[in-house]
Amino acid sequence: MTTHHPPSELADLGRTWVAAWNGRDLERVLRLYDDAAVMTSDRIPAMGFDASGTVRGKDALRAYWGKALGLLPDLHFTLIDLFVSPDSVVVFYENERGKRICEYLRVNEAGLIVQGSANHPPH
Numbered sequence: 001m002t003t004h005h006p007p008s009e010l011a012d013l014g015r016t017w018v019a020a021w022n023g024r025d026l027e028r029v030l031r032l033y034d035d036a037a038v039m040t041s042d043r044i045p046a047m048g049f050d051a052s053g054t055v056r057g058k059d060a061l062r063a064y065w066g067k068a069l070g071l072l073p074d075l076h077f078t079l080i081d082l083f084v085s086p087d088s089v090v091v092f093y094e095n096e097r098g099k100r101i102c103e104y105l106r107v108n109e110a111g112l113i114v115q116g117s118a119n120h121p122p123h
Contacts, residue, residue: 003109004086010107014082014089017105021077026065030058034112037061041118043068072096 013032020028039061040054047067049055055064069075076096083090088106095101099120106115 005107005111007084009111010084010089011082013105013107013111013113014084014091015079017091017103018077018079018093021075024069024075026062026069029065030062032113033058033061033116034108034110034114037112037114037116039064039116039118042120043118047071 017029017032020032035058036056037058038054038056042053044053044055044064045051047064049060049064055061074096077091077093078095079091079093080100081092083092088104091103091105093101093103102119104115104117104119105113108114
């Protein structure tokens with residue numbers, strides 16, 4: 001059974017997630033994730049990782065995001081809004097290139113992210 005988290009906790013997680021990325025602190029970002037976390041994005045195959053668009057576990061996340069940070073020296077997320085459910089937060093933000101993205105982050109009982117999905121506009 002899923003533990004329900006207070007909306008304020010999930011909103012704080014979303015803000016912390018944005019701050020960690022803006023600080024370019026990969027280890028701080030990874031501390032927000034469970035060791036067995038799964039991430040899905042259409043950018044994963046484009047970056048030379050799993051063709052399925054999914055990476056599994058912190059080591060795979062570290063490799064993927066480490067490469068991305070190296071390619072995006074000006075990375076910056078501007079928070080637009082947060083949306084919460086009992087076990088997830090959606091972070092709606094604009095990146096340094098003006099692209100709007102929604103990041104779905106589902107958490108476990110400990111409040112660590114177990115599933116993430118980057119959702120980009122279809123165009």
